[in-house]
Every structure is written in structure tokens, then in C-alpha cells.
Amino acid sequence: MRGKKAGIFLNGRKMKISNVSEGLTKIEDAISSRKVLLVLDDVDHMDQLDAAHQVTKVHEVETLHYKESLKLFSWHAFGQDHPIEGYKEYSEKLVHHSGGLPLALKVIGSSLLGESIDVWKSALEKLEAIPDGEIVNKQRVSYDSLQDDHDRNLFLHIACFFIGKDKDYIVNILDGCDLYTIFGIQNLMDRCLVSIDEFDNVHMHDMIRGMGREIIRQESEKPWKRSRVWQHKDSSIS
Template sequence: MAVSEISRCTYHVFLSFRGEDTRKSFTDHLYTALVHLGIRTFRDDEEIERGNNIKDEIEKAILHHSKISIVVFSKNYAASTWCLNELVMILEHKKSSKHIVLPVFYDVDPSQVKNQTGSYAEAFTQHEQNFESMVQRWRNALKEVADIGGMVLQDRHESQFIQDIVKEVQNKLHLISLYFPPYLVGIDPLVTQINQWLEQDGANKVGIANICGIGGIGKTTIAKVVYNQNIPRFESFSFLAHVRETSQDCNGLVRLQRQLISDILKGKSYKIYNIDNGINKIKEIVRCRRVLLVLDDVDELEKIRKLMGTQIPFHPGSKIIITSRNRCLLNAHFISIMFDLEASTSCGGLSKLFEVKELASSELLQLFNWYAFGHNSVLESSMAYARSLVKHCGGLPLALQVLGSSLSSKSVSSWKNALEKLEEIPDSKIQEILRISYDSLEDDHDKNLLLDVVCLFIGKDRDYTTTILDGCDYC
């Protein structure tokens, strides 16, 4: 299936399973995990409208409206002629197209499926009496699917098994999620608003949004959450971090162009000799595919113009999200310069502003407590200090995360010392708050580590950061 076909699929995943075995347990949990990440998933109990022909609907879902079939093999899967016919249909579609099949062996061994032993042998004893003409086709299908590299539960926890399946699906769909902090507070309403804008703005419209707010308020985190949830809806996608800082470096704009082009072309490299060469290539490739593009930390529109040029012919349905401290960044003049309105079909109501507000005091305290204590409730002996520390962080999640982490497991005197320093800072400047967190560390090893993380790795992938720090003997 070509890349352009993926966006036309009604679903990314078709779930084939024995309802009596796993509908209300394993398969339900898997379905929920997939949908949570924006992976459109078909399962017959929710997706088929009442009154429609079930067989026809499932056949359409497999043959025309999905890219991957996940086949969940359970003990009684082979007892269902419906499941077996569905499997035959899936494998026939695999042969005639690039449809991907992912076998999942839930509570059976692949050899049991391949050789039809155990409960599968019992099922076929019945089938040979009632469906003699179909038995060999079903046996062949089970043998074929068991030989495909699948995933086996064995002795693993189901929750981890489901996570592994979801990651495999993401890889097969070329959906690489960005890392963001594990504990998030108060962002759901704004994330929902942005998602609604992405969904309702129309498939034939290019859209651009500005997520604005002061430094450290959580703009990048919100953009990452939205990005992760929506990349399955687009043919190509790219998240360019630290545009303001990177564009100031020598060859920084060219590096950003290379990343953007590589992301849109699904990892394919393209040689760029200068900025103009990069602009021409970007215009060429965004013209023919729906793109989700996030430009993180943009301080002025000139940076975007230098990166991508003007009159960019984005394909209809493409969406661009910018994070910025400047709420007035987008304006009608900028839009007319940046976009090729004729090529984009329709750009009416193109610009949208989403402002990140300060968290409520109770939410700020929850966030601080999680990083300081590992949970969102505070010890009674530390309540007064925690409230005062939160108050002086100016409502900035980044400051709370760093300060809470640096004071974790520290003595009351350390908390008192940090509070005294915070009380001396005017306007709760985040740089000074980070400095206090740095000073609270007891040895040079930890101080060097914090400097590396803050200065070099903010916004980077967690595994990438750990790999680099391992090489420096920091972790």
C-alpha cells in the first residue's frame, strides 16, 4: 500500500479475534491502547452499524479500509468458522496487496496453531463433519499465519504485552512517538481543543495554529502530546524542536531542513548543499502529501521564512503548529506571504491561537509533589514548605519539575535553604529557579548531569539522552 493510500484508509488496524475468549478482556484493552494513541482501529462490535450486512462490512474493512490486521489467537479461535473465514480473507488480501498481518498468540503457542493440536485439533474434528469442503483452506491458512513473525504472550504481563504490540504497530505504520514527562497535570482541556481544531478544520484546508505562552509554561509538552495523538491521521509528519536556538547556529537552518525532509520522506536522506536548495526540496515534497508539522519555539516569522521560503504549496489538509512566546506571531499578512493559497485549495479561517494558561494552585502542588515525593500527595511535615516553594515558581511546570526533582529525598534544611533563595528572586525568573536546583545538588557528578540535561537535551528523546549520558559515564 503506497504512502498516499494510508491517509485514505478508514482504519489503520483491523482486529480479528474470538469474541467469547477476549472481547471483554485482552482485546478490549488492546483496542483502548491503540485508539488512545490515535491509531484508528476496527472491531466488529462497535464499528458495524445496525442493519448493515456484517460479512460485507468486515470484508470492506479488511480489503479496502485498513493497513494492518492484528489476528488474536486464543484457545477457542479455531472453533469459530467466522474467525477462520476471516483469516482466509486477510491472508488473500495480504497476497494481493501490501496489507500487513500481525499474529498475536494470546494463550496458545504458535506450534499449536500451525499444527492444529490441542483445542485446535478438537475444533477441526467438528469442522470435518460439518464443513468438509473448507477444512483444508482453513488448515492452510493457520499454517501460513503461524509462520509469519508474530508476538507471543508466554509468561509476560498482559499490560507489557499490549505495550509491545502497540509499539510494533507504530513501527509498521512509521509512527514514532515523542517522549514527554510521565506525569502531566491540567493540559487535557487545551489538548482537546487543539485536537478538535485538527479534526474539524476540514480535509481540504491548510491550517496553522500558534500555541503561545511564557517560557516554561508547557507549550512544547502540549505540542508533543497533540503530535503523538494525531500523527496516524497524516501521510507525513515532522517535529522540529528548538527552532529559535538551532537556527542561530552555523548551518543550523540546513540541519533543520534536512530533518524536515527526512521526516516527510520517512527516513530517506537527501543532500542539501545550501538553504535555497533545501527550500526548493521542501516545497516539492509538501505539495503532494498531507503533512503535520510542528515548529517548536519560534520567536520570529523570519525564521520560518528562512527555513521554508514563501508561498509554500502545502497539500490540502496539512496542518502546521507553532509554539511561541509571542501571541501576535501569526497575522493575515504573514499568512498571505507564507502560503500558496491557490495551491492549498482553501485557507479560510486558517490561523488559530491557543494560549497556555497558568495551572491552578492545586494542580501546581500536585505536579511538584509528584517530582519531589514520587506521588501527588504531600507529607504533612513538608506541606508548608511545598506550598511556599510552588508559590515562588511562578506557575511554571518546568521550574516545578526541576526544583521538585532536585529536592527529592533531601532534608528539611535543604528545603528551607531553597525557599530562602527563592524569596530573594524578583518575578520568579525561571533561570534563577533552575540555578537553585543546580546549587541544591551535592556533588559535581550530579551538577554536571543537570547542566547537560538542561542545556543540551531538553526536548530530546529519552532513550537518545540516556545513550549519550551513558557514554559520558553520567548514568
């Protein structure tokens, strides 16, 4: 900004600012008494949220509520904020499947733009069985950025077996596998791969879980040759 002032638009008018600090202050003053919907997409690491945290202070990263999810999905699938006639049922099912994850809503919606209802039905059936490849690839950036195999194995163990389990329970079991679980869980939280609720239970978004299980599925076409098996029907050799 040397020798030249930058500008930001607030409340429909442009305001000149001379530095980043001044800009953050003006934005904070403008939204401090308002309800704000903050959508963060493709977040790889909690450090990326620092600037947003300076402005919003108390906002947390959340998935979208159902109404906002349906609108976002519809914009990408139909070019408007609601489903067209005849597509409402499958739109609602696909939105529910996305779990409010903006990335999933945009990718799935865009992929179905202009397609027939039969294609929509088939897409839903496939997504329920196998996560969308583009979504998995984008989400996998967070998984691949984990610093070592200890954290990657911890993530896969949780995705397959420990979602919703008490943190101490998980630690007691997986520390025996030399996974340094407490430190590893914190690393997963930093990359938004898991969260811990007020009861100290570990949770994972359904789409993130699907990404983890898809990584395992791709190890082999034969379930019993994969590193982890979480369904009884896959545990027997046929």
C-alpha cells in the first residue's frame, strides 16, 4: 500500500484504508452487531483461519444449515436458489447426503447441472456407495498434509472404527499401537479432520469419513486384502 490507499466495500459504499490493521478494524466495527454467515471452503489448516478470526472473534467454522445448503446446491445445479419442478426430492436427498459441507454441495450440484432425473437417481445411489472422486481428491489435501504415517494411520483408524467414541477410550486403545494418540488427535483437529464435543467424544464429518474409507477401499478390490475392514460382510473370504 505504499503511496496509495486501498479500498473496501462496506454497506454498499467504498471506504479508503491505509493499512491492513485499519481495514480489519473497520470490518469488525461494521459487522460486530450483526448476524453473519461465514462460509469457509477448502480449508486445509487452522492457521488459514487466523485472519477471519481477527475479524469475527467468536465465529466458529461450521457446516451450513439445511436451508442455506439447499440454496447453495440449487445455485450450482439449477442456476437459481431453489430446485426446479420434478427435482426437489432428489435435491433434498443429495443435500442431506452432503451434510452441509460447501465443497460437496458445489461439486455435486455442478456435476448434475442439466442432467436428467435418471442421472440424478443414479448419482445418488453411487454417492451412497462410493464418495464422489473430485470431492475425495480435494479433501485428501488435508490428509496428505499430515506430517507422518502415525497421524495418517490415526485418521484412518478413527474414520473406520472410532467415530463418536470417547477420546480417552481411543487413546487407551491406540497408544498401544505407538500412534501418540493425544498429539495426533490435536493434529487432526488443526486440519479440521476431526472435532471433539462437550462430552469429549471424537467426531468426523460424514464426507470426511467417506474420504477416509475410500482411501482404504482403493487399497484392493478384495476387501479382505485391505488394511482395515469395518463391515462384517467384507471380513470373510469368498
